[in-house]
Amino acid sequence: MGEVLWENIIVSILAFAILYFLLNKYAFGKLFAIMEQRRELVVSQLDEASKTREQAHVYVEEQKQALNQARQEAHEIIERSKQTSNKQAEQILELAKEEADRIKVDAVREIESEKTKAVAELRGEIGSVSVKIAEKLIEREVKNDQAQEELVDQYLKEVGGRS
Structure with missing residues (x-):
């Protein structure tokens, strides 16, 4: 172990230089290009x-x-729907109220008409009863006041019973 072989060292250095030159010319460029492409691909994928x-x-x-x-x-549609339904409900109530008022007015008018007819009939009956009383008075030729009062009471009872 003592001796260093300088020839082997020089040959090894020369072989290393030739190998480096060949690798640099043929392999390192392609290897570095592939590594650069890989780096760019990774960067582009990250981007x-x-x-x-x-x-x-x-x-x-x-x-x-x-x-x-x-x-x-959706909230606005629901609110519009609520407002629309409220308005429709109010319109329905208003129409119902108007219809009720119209029915009430018609009923009052009909009642007045019936009342007028009843009063007219009552007047007609009173007139006929008055004629009958007059006939009875003439027939009897009542001479005392007591009999006249009885006829008037009877007449009032007849009129009172019919009304």
Whole structure:
């Protein structure tokens, strides 16, 4: 072990230099190019993933806004429906009230008409009863006041019983 073989060291250095030169000329360029392509691919994939994540975030926000808008529109539709149904209920009640008032007016008018007819009939009957009393008075030729009072009482009873 003592001796260093300088010839072997020089040959090894020369072989290493030739190998380095050949690798540099034929292999390192392609290897570094492949590594650079791989690095660019990884960078582009990271950029694309970042853009996709941002797009997903934007999409999620848009969907949230669309959902909120849909909820708001649904709420507005429900409110409009409530207002419409309230207005319809009020209109129905108003129409019912008007119909009830009309029926009431018609009933009052009919009652007045019947009352007028009844009064006319009563007057007619009173007239005929008065004629009958007069006939009876003439027939009897009542001479005392007591008999006249009895006829008037009888007449009042007849009229009172018919009304």
